[in-house]
Amino acid sequence: MPAVENTVLICAGGACISAGEKSVKEVFEDTLKKYSLETVVRVVETGCMGACDLGPILVIYPEGVFYQKVNAENAAQIVEEHILKGRVVERLLYKGDTGELKTKPQEELPFFTEQVKIATRNLGVIDPLSIDEYIARDGYFALHKALFEIGPEKVLETLKKSELKGRGGAGFPTWMKWDFTRKAQGDTKYIICNADEGDPGAFMDRAVLEGDPHTIVEAMTIAAYTVGAQKGFVYVRAEYPLAIERLTFAMEKAREYGLLGNNILGTDFSFDLEIRIGAGAFVCGEETALINSIEGKRGIPRVKPPFPANKGLWGKPTLLNNVETYANIPPIIINGGEWFSQYGVEGSKGTKVFALAGNVKNTGLVEVPMGITVRKLIYDIGGGIPGGKRLKSIQTGGPSGGCIPLEHLDTPITYDNLKKLGTIVGSGGMVVMDEDSCMVDVAKYFLEFTVEESCGQCTPCRDGTRRMLEILERITEGEGTMEDLDLLKELGENIMATSLCGLGQTAPQPVLSTMRYFWHEYEAHVLEKKCPAKRCKPLMRVVIDKDKCVGCTACARVCPVNAISGAVRKPHEIDPEICTRCGSCLAVCRFNAISKVSP
């Protein structure tokens, strides 16, 4: 048996798979076979490494060389050059701002070095299909410790000391949920994992399930032992087929090893898990709607109280946490509560995974200590704003959150601070917006989402959000009045005060938050009938500068609606009546003659 010389980690997170990871792996393995290297090179598919904009990513050990944006073609080249001849393929290395080559960005770039990985500790490190590798990284030792060394009371105490709060959005102290469920009366209790990650732009839960499924199995088993439950459900949305596949496999392996099912670790404690697949309704991320959905009922929220801890699934005491929260549990049990609370700041301890998206250089997943400033997260870790544009605002917490404007860039990210700013940490989605974003348009986008996803059970949410959307549509079409703005605010406040569940109670947030910080943009839309960012189509026009246009006809040829006229070598003109403001002409003009204007 020849010993393995190289191990190649291929990131098989969702983003890398969509970027062509499967074909890269295929070519890579075929090329290895061609040179009879398949026995000395081990190819491992790992979970999401976090740097999604660089995918597909491939890291070759022992050297730890990091290749980015690999495709089927250059995968073969990497085998031929790097593996066979020992020469690093410089063309495919990560390049810094000044163009210098970075062989090991994971050891140099702030994107990697500033991170503290607890919930995502195994992502990109282990093979998600190998239970042994999970065990090698201290997997299932926390379960053993809970069962044999410390017992349920100490587990709770450890969680209390860690000050871990729910990472799904609401930020409720985790130990209290566990304690309520433990103290609830009843012999039958349930454990649920909420993996119905629905916020546009957030995907840390999917990454954990795909990259480290055993951590969820272990954490839920510890939870079951602590609160006295016998059965658990993982509620995963159907849009996450890979997460379902890997979690299913992990559960089978754990049963085989005696770590799940009957008589766990040889004790008389038994607990088993089942996966329930959600059909993709956003509201099913709300805990009581999720419980209804598992029961086979329509996914609509219940009135609280009673809370699930007392009356949850099939009326029994139920503990419900989200994926990221569970992923923190095993390391906390092993290392102690104080270890976790050394990270973060007062009131917001530990780390949080953020999904960076939008107008930021390094999009992807990052896990950082809470209390980090927005500036550091966006500029140091996120790498700043691409294309020399200026940052305008950061939307956090998805459709339930609000935005952080420039003047609050140095705010440490904590549950309390963001609340004061009128937004939430939420599940950790961070959409970065540059100067080209229209805040009214952004608010409209999120409201369109909640209108679509409102379950329709209560009137404020069902009708109220729709009325708000209609007002926003009027404003972005230049038909809005100042009375509309007052009405918008009043409606929003009423919906938040009177809706049944979290969806409605937070749905107006994106609107109210942008009204608070970007009032001048709303005013410009209403009073001047102008969109300062030139985003709202009815309020802008695309024009050709007659002095700059040389009449090359490039724009006229790409215009899909034939709105551009003019003779060759004569200045062209756009007919605003026909023009759809698609911007195709802007992209092809080589003379900078075309621009967007808002009157």
Next chain:
Amino acid sequence: MAKIKSLEELMKIKENAMKGLKMRDSGKKGKIIVAMGTCGIAAGAKDTLRAIVDSLDEKGIEDVAVVQSGCFGLCDVEPTIEVHLEGADPIIYGHVTPAQAKRIIDQHIVEGKVVGDLIVKKGEL
């Protein structure tokens, strides 16, 4: 797979799997290079290589890679092998017969003690 019932069993899996993981980290890997030039092969390097691989296999050592190389230029002391462990200078051994190879694995790789009587050179060539 038998069900796990004790910490010891869990530890055992951990230790075994650790080896596989460790190998990926740069610098942590051990490496044995066997000189397989014509001179080496003529002096019996093929048998030495087989003995090394078998011996590592027998002991379940997986975090040490066995690599073939060309001639070291030390043709008069063939078969030669170079043992390169993490954090230590590489050691070149000469006249490594299959029996001596087993000794090197036992003493150098397993116990971490350099086999003094077979050393040709310490440090990079």
